[in-house]
Amino acid sequence: MSLLEVRDLRKSFGGVAAVDGVGFTVAAGEMVAVIGPNGAGKSTCFNVLGGQLRPDSGEVVLDGLPVTGLRPEALWRLGVGRTFQVASVLGSMTVRENVQMALLAANRRSWSLTRRLRNEERRRADAVLRRLALLGLADSACATLAYGDVKRLELAIAIANRPRLLLMDEPTAGMSRGDRGALMAEVAALARESALGVLFTEHDMDVVFGHADRVLVLHQGRVVAAGAPDAVRNDPRVRAIYLGAAAEAGRA
Amino acid sequence: MSFILAQFLTGLASASSLFLVASGLSVIFGVTRIVNFAHGSLSMLGTYLAVTLVPLFGVGSVLGFWGGVLAAALCVGVFGGLLEVAILRRLYGSFELFPLLATFGVVLVVQDATLALWGPTDILGPLAPGLDGTSEVFGLAIPQYDLVLIALGPLVLGFMLLLLRRTRWGVLVRAATEDREMLGALGVNQKLLFTSVFVVGAFLAGLGGAVQIPREPANLLMDLNIIAEAFVVVVVGGLGSLTGAYLAAVLIGEIQAFGIVLFPEITLVIVFLVMAVVLAVRPWGLLGRPEPVADSTLPAGAVVLRPMGKVGRLAVAAAVATLAALAWLAGPYYQQVASEILVFALFAASLQFVTGVGGIITFGHAAYFGLGAYGAALMVRHAGLPMEFALLAAPAAGGIGALLFGWFSVRLGGAYLAMLTLAFAQILWSAASQWYAVTGGDNGILGVWPSPWASDPATFFLVVLVVCVAGLAGLRWTAHTPFGYALRAGRDSPRRSAAIGIDVGTRRWAGFALGGVFAGLAGGLYAFLKGSVFPGVLAIPTSVDGLVMVLLGGIQSLTGPWIGAAVFVGLKTLLASATDYWRIILGTVIILAVTGFPQGIAGTLADWTRREGR
Structure with a gap:
């Protein structure tokens, strides 16, 4: 059984179908990239899967459990981690506190009024930070981090509670070339080690074809191609979408 | 007909x-x-x-x-x-x-x-x-x-x-x-x-x-x-x-036209009830469109919370000891001024908790201070209960009021929040000044005196000191707990908070209510301090006084409200005795403070928004 199964997902905004009957699966331990030109529906699709938007119709099944339309809070507790296109961290906290909060909220212990946060979940938080080479920055305020480190911290937050599925919207946007490869290698290692399914969108084709096990191509809200990176790369429909009129003209 | x-x-x-x-x-x-x-x-x-x-x-x-x-x-x-x-x-x-x-x-x-x-x-x-x-x-x-x-x-x-x-x-x-x-x-x-x-x-x-x-x-x-x-x-x-x-x-x-004839004393309560029904059914108003809860700009200097250092703890201990000494060394007048500062420090700290920690910009925080004051006064005057019970009723009144009003206002962000909190406070003020049978209207409630054991000015001052310091410590503690952090997480980034399992709306509501509890406690003390309650405790100027105290002390500083309250109460006492036109001075100071250094504050904000990328 697949870890994530998406069936016939639809979402329109004012009559315009942003996601128009999308279906696919992600297996445990698999890295699946979603690509497509701007406006293809990638972000809408992600926001539906992450619970930020409710779909008009369709089904999302996580490990056999229907999770369609659940709110982000509930999805997190069911094991869905999320990073955003523009890294979103808790700006007024330290690096360690960010991860501590992620762990506490997952266990519904973020309502506690009887303990200080300082010592809660500290060891688990530090283990996550060590894994992503952020331990040296544990006591730094987020505000002082370089953007690449903020991106890594966001990943640390997202994987802190050992999710089963990780949704990453443009994980390497805004990062330097070297940082990109390192981050994605880290994600790939995590996916293999802990059978974590990863679904990510990306504009950088080196990242896509270097790290994805499978690639899904969206165009005008529909899946137009899906399969192994090489097969997708050579698919004429995909080439047409990406190269557009120029390719058509060249062929004519 | x-x-x-x-x-x-x-x-x-x-x-x-x-x-x-x-x-x-x-x-x-x-x-x-x-x-x-x-x-x-x-x-x-x-x-x-x-x-x-x-x-x-x-x-x-x-x-x-x-x-x-x-x-x-x-x-x-x-x-x-x-x-x-x-x-x-x-x-x-x-x-x-x-x-x-x-x-x-x-x-x-x-x-x-x-x-x-x-x-x-x-x-x-x-x-x-x-x-x-x-x-x-x-x-x-x-x-x-x-x-x-x-x-x-x-x-x-x-x-x-x-x-x-x-x-x-x-x-x-x-x-x-x-x-x-x-x-x-x-x-x-x-x-x-x-x-x-x-x-x-x-x-x-x-x-x-x-x-x-x-x-x-x-x-x-x-x-x-x-x-x-x-x-x-x-x-x-x-x-x-x-x-x-x-x-x-x-x-x-x-x-209003029908209410003034049919229920002259509770017209405003009816206005409130109708508003409540409309907003419960249509949160964005009759013809309004839902707006996404705006990601609020982070307040200036949203900084990492650190535990108080040794120096800080010593300073606090010294300040509390000095204040306690006033019970023996100072006369009733200075004890009264010091009590007032303490009460307003607690009020300002509860507002700082809501606004600074929670990022909930309220313009009606005095409503909960006033509810506490009236709650305490009514306990003593109408129910005939002693001060000890009244001081328990006060935070309860503030908390319940904040829970009720917060449900309507805190779920919505930004402009709705600011307008609704102010409107609620004004409605309460009107009710307090009109409902003679219960509140005594503009004549207020008089004779709200402490229990006999605490009626001596020095003893009562110590009661105020103990309760306020405990309240301030409680608020500070809360900010350091996971609850306080989660509240702050919702302020920092609603999107990230939701993605790690924090229900921001509920959390803001709870934080708002907790702020109301502490404001109510301050209000209860204030009633006994003055021996009376007038509608002014609920009025909008009281809310704004609180905001000014918070800003004076630094909106992000947990200790700031103490200092802000001391400076503000001191200045106001001086100004009010020197001139009838203290409002124009206060107003001008507010305008100059807010517009005068936009670079300093806005610059910090710009940094933050750039980092958050929104």
Whole structure:
């Protein structure tokens, strides 16, 4: 059984179908990239899967459990981690506190009024930070981090509670070339080690074809191609979408 | 039957004036995203200018009356334009608290300026010539002027809708309201547009005030009464919808017209209940569209919370010890001043918890302080319970009030929140000053004395000290717990918080209620400190005092409110004894503080938003 199964997902905004009957699966331990030109529906699709938007119709099944339309809070507790296109961290906290909060909220212990946060979940938080080479920055305020480190911290937050599925919207946007490869290698290692399914969108084709096990191509809200990176790369429909009129003209 | 029709028409007439004011507020907010707290003051200025100008233009003549009314409205329009150019222009896009505070500074300045220019007594305006009689409508004698007002509302609504649909200016206003990026793309002179919108909005407010002169004498309470009503109208109608504002104005006008006859003492409670029902069914108002809860700009200097260092702890211990020593060393007067500072420090700290830690910008925090004070006073005077019980009832009253009002306001962000919190506080204030049977109205509740064992001034001072220090420590502790962190997480980034399992809406509600508990405790102490409670404890100036204390101490600082309260209470004690016009000084200080260093604060904010990328 697949870890994530998406069936016939639809979402329109004012009559315009942003996601128009999308279906696919992600297996445990698999890295699946979603690509497509701007406006293809990638972000809408992600926001539906992450619970930020409710779909008009369709089904999302996580490990056999229907999770369609659940709110982000509930999805997190069911094991869905999320990073955003523009890294979103808790700006007024330290690096360690960010991860501590992620762990506490997952266990519904973020309502506690009887303990200080300082010592809660500290060891688990530090283990996550060590894994992503952020331990040296544990006591730094987020505000002082370089953007690449903020991106890594966001990943640390997202994987802190050992999710089963990780949704990453443009994980390497805004990062330097070297940082990109390192981050994605880290994600790939995590996916293999802990059978974590990863679904990510990306504009950088080196990242896509270097790290994805499978690639899904969206165009005008529909899946137009899906399969192994090489097969997708050579698919004429995909080439047409990406190269557009120029390719058509060249062929004519 | 005839009674119903007569009241109905009176309600329609009031609705028109209310609509004029509210429509200006709505248009200004739509374009500039500024909630203009001074809008009620603009309307009050319209009334005062009209009672002055109409006699100058000629009392007896039709031209003189309407010329005077129009001239008054135009003057207010120009004044509104000046406000925009001089003050508000500097504040677009800054931390949302600043424009609110700046316009509140204007409220204070206008209040004292009006007092200085026109004096404290109410001024009756002239009647409209030719319209001072009654006309027969369905066999009823209806004041002719009311009929004119009834027509005026729909006329202005139609005119505004035409203006918005058919003119280039209207297109720009709609573009700015609905899609700000498009406005930039149109290559518009935004400065001119924003100023003109303020002129039009202020003109409408002035007109709404000016046409009231035959019906209501000009008085100094108009500004806050009108602004609270206008907020209710705008929120019930739906922010940005003029038609919605008219419908809501009719609704509120009718409730008041019938309520004043049927339930004179609880008219405002009915207004509140109707508003509650509308908002429970349609959170965005009758005709409003859902707006995504805006990601609020992070307050200035949103810094990492660190445990207090050794030096800090020693300083606190020394301060508490020094204060405790006052019980033996100082006389009753200084103990009274010190008690007042402590009580306000607790109040300010509870507000800092809500606003600074939770990022919930409230303009009605005094409501919970006042609920605590009245709760305690009622326990002692009506239920005959001793101080110990009353001091338990006070935080409960504050907490329950915050829980109730918070449900409506805290779920919604930004502008709705600011307007609703203020409206709630004003409604409570009105209820407290009208409901003589329970609250004693303006006469207040007297004889709220401590239990015999604590009645000695020095002992009572120690009670205040212990309770306040415990309260302050409790708030500080809460900020350091996972609960406090999760509240702050919701402020930092609602999106990230939700993605790690924090339900931001519920959390904000809980944080708001907890702030209400501590504010209520402070209010309870205040009642015993003064031995009496008056409606002023609930009034909007008390809320703003709290905000100023928080800002003085630094909005992010947990210790700040202590210092802010000490400085503020000290200064106010000095000022109030030195001059009657302390409001104008306070108002000017607020305006200068907010506009004077926009770079310092806005610069920090810009850094933050850049990092957050939003």
